[in-house]
Amino acid sequence: MSLLRRSLATLAAVALTAGVALAQQAPPRPQPIPKPVAPQMPVPPPPDVDAQSWVLMDYATGQIIASKNPDERREPASLTKVMTDYVVSAEIAAGRVHPDDMVSISEHAWRAGGAGTDGSTSFLKLGSQVKLGDLLKGMIIQSGNDAAIALAEHTAGSEDAFVGLMNAYAKQLGMTSTHFSNASGYPVADHYSTARDIAVLSRALIHDFPEDYAISKIKEFEWNGIKQQNRNELLWRDPAVDGIKTGHTAAAGFCLDASAKHGDERMIAVVMGASTNRARADSAMALLNYGFRFYETHKLYEAGKPLATPKLWKGEADQLPIGVAHDLLVTVKTGQYDKLKASMDIPATLIAPFKKGQQVGTLHVTLDGQPLQDVPLIALQDAPQGGFFKRLWDSILLWFHHDRKVDAAAPAADAK
Known part of the structure; x- marks a missing residue:
């Protein structure tokens, strides 16, 4: 061989x-x-709350812990302003606008969102100049529709252009059942979202822009000589609650997007279509307490x-x-x-x-x-x-x- x-x-x-x-x-x-x-213990079903749809989300994982009709399309009312806040915060982070920018209050912002309407307002004066940072506080704390419109116009040139940004960011965040038609949440056609999508948005806002998110825990804000309290009454009930936004119209019912933090754990509760202001607050608080009591993150x-x-x-x-x-x-x-x-x-x-x-x-x-x-x-x-x-x-x-x-x-x- x-x-x-x-x-x-x-x-x-x-x-x-x-x-x-x-x-x-x-x-x-x-x-x-x-x-x-960990000791074995029985876990009861989630509370039966007064709302047409709701979700309870763990912030760290993004998991939906409990829900009712989480993907039902509903009018979001002023929960819309969470997205307006997100878009403006993103544009600030990108350097395209600045909190110290002076924003002109247009006739559209004054007429469509001002004191002459039946919606919430920051009482901005027509033709006045207001710092962008103050407008953010007016929109988030006072839920001012005029502030939301003024922010949209300054950020994108017009409210219509800003709405295009809102929907682009919604798609980017995976909000698959949402479409915005304005920056304030005022009732119009083809303007809808879901409890799940609002929770997804809220988680992104907290994570991506924590400094801007911190505005939502401020209890009151004064502008034009008028002091208004934050409509989120959970800020007074529980010091662990630090946001996020209320909303209400006749069609949407009473809505509340709430978040609280205990130690390293954070929960997000979104309630849509509650029957009263008290009911939305009670419902969100019950859901947050349930999450902290009966769930843990590993x-x-x-x-x-x-x-x-x-x-x-x-x-x-x-x-x-x-x-x-x-x-x-x-x-x-x-x-x-x-x-x-x-x-x-x-x-x-x-x-x-x-x-x-x-x-x-x-x-x-x-x-x-x-x-x-x-x-x-x-x-x-x-x-x-x-x-x-x-x-x-x-x-x-x-x-x-x-x-x-x-x-x-x-x-x-x-x-x-």
Whole structure:
């Protein structure tokens, strides 16, 4: 037998041995982390509140904890101003407008939103100059329609152009059942939203523009010699409440978008179509209390920490660390932590190259057997191709490698 044939025979034998070893290799499993011990306790159903539609959302995760008709299209009334606030705040952050800008109060703002209307107003004087920052306070605290229109005109040149921005931001935020037709929430055709969408918007406002959001906890504001109180009476009931906005028209009923924070936990409650001012406040407060009492948020996995290091073929390295791009948080009923399960769905054959941040698989989280979250698993570092002989060797080994989809148990981690 020639030297070449003997070499090939030896190479095949080694490859066969390696192939058998690979076939017996167990799927990658992240190391278990001890679970927190929580007492088992019954969790009652959510309160039966006086509202046509409502949602209770955990701020950290964005999960809807409880709801009634969350996707029912309704007139949002002055909850519209949460989006007006978001758009103006975004334009301030982008440097296109500034809180110290002097804004001219146009006839349209004065006539459509001023004291001559039956809507809420900041009593802005026609032709006067008002700082943009004061207009934000007038809109958020006093719910001034004139302030909202003046802000829209200054920010986009006209209210119609501003409405285009509102709808563009709504689409960007994933508000799939919302369409705005004005900046104030005054009743007009084709102007609607849902409790879910308002909660999504509110979460984005708190996260993206915390300094502007802080205006909504101010209890009163004076302009043009007239002092007006914030219509959100929960600011007086509970110091944990720090926003967000009230709304009311005959068609919309009484609406309240409220948020409160206890320690590291924040809840958002959106109530639409309540029968009275007291009913909307009682309803929102009951929902917030329910969320804080009976739900808890846990951090399952930390961003950038390897959950698995599966085999990497034809790469400089032999393994590819994978994990999640952002801290993975979940909200569950108190005492149900041990019912959380996670599994990783990773292709059996991972062939270099991979870029850091590239999706490699999916992490599935379930609660008591029901799907809770699906999160991308990403490469935690660059994984370039190996040299010629490394790629050649792995190509031979791959002849003996049997494809299989990795479905490895990924136990939950420490509580947040």
